[in-house]
Amino acid sequence: MLKILMVLLLSSLALFASGGGATSGEVAPDLTMTWVGFACLFIFVVGYYFVAAEEKYEIDKAKPALFIGTFMFILVAIYYALNHLDMGLVHTQAQHLILEIAEIFFFLFVAMTYIESLIHMSVFDKLKYDLVSKGYTYRKLFWVTGFLAFFISPIADNLTTALILSTVLITIEKTRKDFLVPGAINIVVAANAGGAWSPFGDITTLMAWTSGKGAFSDFLFLFPASILGYIVTAFLLSKVVPNEAPSFDASKEVAPKMAEGAKVVMGLGVFTIFCAVMSHQVLHLPAMWGMMFGLSLLKVYAYGLKRKHGKEHFNIFHSMAKIENNTLMFFFGILAAVGALYFIGWLALASIVYDPTVLGPTIANIAVGFLSAIVDNVPVMSAVLKANPTMEHSQWMLVTLTAGVGGSLISFGSAAGVGVMGKLHGIYTFGSHMKYAxxxxxxxxxxxVIWYIQFQMFGFGA
Known part of the structure; x- marks a missing residue:
């Protein structure tokens, strides 16, 4: 699903490098050492602090993100106007961001609509009953949801997977943080690790693949490093998960029944993901095009259900109304802020740190993982690909691994983490994540370490 983010930030980098794509051909000036450059960097840092301290100040993360994203661009535009610079550069950059962020919006909008529709049709209630009625403990449920996330994300992508499995998690248990918090971290880590070894499982792997840094099969060699790293984290997390079964009385609990047409909606959801992949990979359309086509199919099917069972059976607009809009607003704000940093020149300047000639390829690429957790893995990977340092194939596989998996180190370091924060609002937060970071x-x-042993010592997959 987050394949669209690749288009956004690659476009931003390309735009910065080419001078914003203005018709005048003028090169965008470097504003890093100007008052607006320092002001925007300061605003970004302060805004990110309030995003991280969401729980402390009881402020939704979307509010500071939306503020900094919009305000930073306004400041840049004011600077251009005061200094009589080419306003076409600002206009073109803003247009690019609006276009690409809109693609993300529509993509997430469709995915969330499907999830809310499945909730309405009691699909997750049925899944919860099936799991809990088997007598599974919280710890066993922890492992089940984690492995599902790891093996679904290479196909459905990490954000879609995280949204689905976090919904399952909150359906199983709504109050016990000693299960929900480690369970949420487990899903985020599993989704990101699972997406790292598939060319379209994560935006960073897709970026590396489409940039020609590896063939489709090359990314599959990252499977050992991905799964072993995930299993170790999951094992440690599982120790803090209660080893007791959720309260369940078979004599009182009635098995939920999925609404008529639920299985068809599930099938349409899978087909919609397929359409998104085909749109991007084969038809060279934005991935959201396939998602919107899938939404149209769902709306047509909803009309058929209304004709057959009445309008109260399934109203797709009710599902749309329940979408987590704060997650969408957060994405808009953060991506706009990152776009402003690119346009000003800060991220292009920071890309020097990734240059293997400074730290050496292995250390630099491992550092990318830590930086991706702070800035977000997509812009970091974009900067590395734009700098295009001379590295051997195994090093490109390493940076793909670290950029994808490194986003799990902080709750909002990846799209999967942001999605789960929105789904488990007030439960899975920056503070609760850092407790187990x-x-x-x-x-x-x-x-x-697994990468080093596999690629450097044995040359397997190099």
Missing amino acids: WMVLVGYILSC
């Missing part, structure tokens, strides 16, 4: 770090380090 060291467990994620252990898995991250192990993934890098």
